Amino acid sequence: EVEPIHKYLEPRSYHVVLYAKDEYNCIDTIGADIIIKDISTFYLPNAIMPYRKNINNNFHIYGVNIDSDNFEMRIFDRWGKEIFYTRDINQGWDGTYNGEIVPQGVYSYIIKFITKTDGIKHSILGRIAVIH
Template sequence: MLEIQSGSNNTTANWVGPNGEIINGSVLQISDVAYEMAGGYLAVVTSADGCVTEKEVKLVVNLCDYKPDIPNAFRPASNPPNNTFNPVFGSVVPLTFQMTIFNRWGMVIYETNDYSMGWDGTMNNSPQPMGVYTYMIKMSIYSNSFSPANALIFTGIVTLLR
């Protein structure tokens, strides 16, 4: 909770949120902090004679513990979303993204920079055999609008079912 305290009772106070929304009153109370709430909050105090004072407070949401939901198996012949291997990001949109799939000999069989393009179980349009494959996902996201992107790397295995 943040509260604007002025030296006079003859003032009005408001907050302006990071998306331009106006929050009336001297108290800014944020109970559940979410990624979308990160940004600058501007405290605006206006005196009785019209003098305006502004001060920005930055709310940082640290996503260092962020991990997308990554499936451990998929079947290309099934219905979406189980017909491709693709991480699920929720409300987070990657700033940069690279996903690489390796076969059991370490050969790259699929690579994409588009976070919406999952692996369909093929290599150059040729279906790959049922088995276990290794993935490496590199991505960066903004933890908030005031810090550089965080580099995140996830590795693991996925089972291709036929």
């Protein structure tokens, strides 16, 4: 192949060797040890629609390698009043406060967690739009 590509699916150490042949059929090789690390990734949506069934009706973090024992999420209204709190990574915010769907608008959140792969503490401040 002219530009070989290989996907390494397992996080571990690999010994990689590249074989090359020129137009005169001369062969050469080069090798290297590479380490593929497990990664932590996450995604947060920027809007929810609480009235919809099963589509974008819940705000929660999507990710891998997030330590669920060190997670918390807080949602605030535009005046800074806390309207939702959880330490359960699987419990998202459904756009309600005291059992009622909140008014359409922009709400703030603070999400704190530690990534399992590197132990880094994350504190994410952002906004989520509630659309009716």
